[in-house]
Amino acid sequence: MQSVPRTFRFSSDLVDKLEEEARRQRRSVNGLVCKVLEKYLNVEVFLERFGYLIFPQSIFAKLLEKVDVELLEEIGREIGGETARELILQIWGELTPRNFCRYLEEVMCGCARWANCYIDRIDSGLKIRLGHGYGGKWSKLLKIMVEETAKQIPGMKIKFDYVSEYSVVFTLTAE
The missing domain is CATH 3.90.1520.10 (H-NOX domain)
Incomplete structure (x- = not known):
């Protein structure tokens, strides 16, 4: 799949959290953001529509x-x-x-x-x-x-x- 460069603006708090989690997972911030967005858009958005709960x-x-x-x-x-x-x-x-x-x-x-x-x-x-x-x-x-x-x-x-x-x-x- 071809990637397309994009620029997004995040709050500094969110950037700090992304960097911390990326370090914890031993991956790049870009890789983490792609993983999170892909998971959300490919699966979680549908689970929300079906009313899945997490507890x-x-x-x-x-x-x-x-x-x-x-x-x-x-x-x-x-x-x-x-x-x-x-x-x-x-x-x-x-x-x-x-x-x-x-x-x-x-x-x-x-x-x-x-x-x-x-x-x-x-x-x-x-x-x-x-x-x-x-x-x-x-x-x-x-x-x-x-x-x-x-x-x-x-x-x-x-x-x-x-x-x-x-x-x-x-x-x-x-x-």
């Missing part, structure tokens, strides 16, 4: 423990079956295996921080590992969300290899 992990864990399994399954089916499909279409324009993986990495694991995502190429397709610290209920919810989202993607098959208190591991292959 502390400790509060989330408490809420999760109080929710019964049936409601969790219903929520997982709704997020995976409807919300994810609409987000993929809004952000990337089509339901493809590549955009499914982008949804996992950029939305579920990037912006929403629902898990850490690791994607490895294997002979038959992709091995995807989602890791988190929220326990078995969250793993069950993640599995349902991923499974329902995968059903929306033509030409893609999903097989769950492992689901535990802290992990959901699955393989994606072409149908």
Whole structure:
């Protein structure tokens, strides 16, 4: 992608914060600004339109423990079956295996921080590992969300290899 030079005016307080964060991340201020703007414009603006919330992990864990399994399954089916499909279409324009993986990495694991995502190429397709610290209920919810989202993607098959208190591991292959 070609870059275009632009000049922006920032307050001195904002520049100080950008420089501090760039040092912390061991990157240039320009690189940090590009990363932040790209993430916001490519994903977060759509999440705002869908009303996604961000709150502390400790509060989330408490809420999760109080929710019964049936409601969790219903929520997982709704997020995976409807919300994810609409987000993929809004952000990337089509339901493809590549955009499914982008949804996992950029939305579920990037912006929403629902898990850490690791994607490895294997002979038959992709091995995807989602890791988190929220326990078995969250793993069950993640599995349902991923499974329902995968059903929306033509030409893609999903097989769950492992689901535990802290992990959901699955393989994606072409149908």
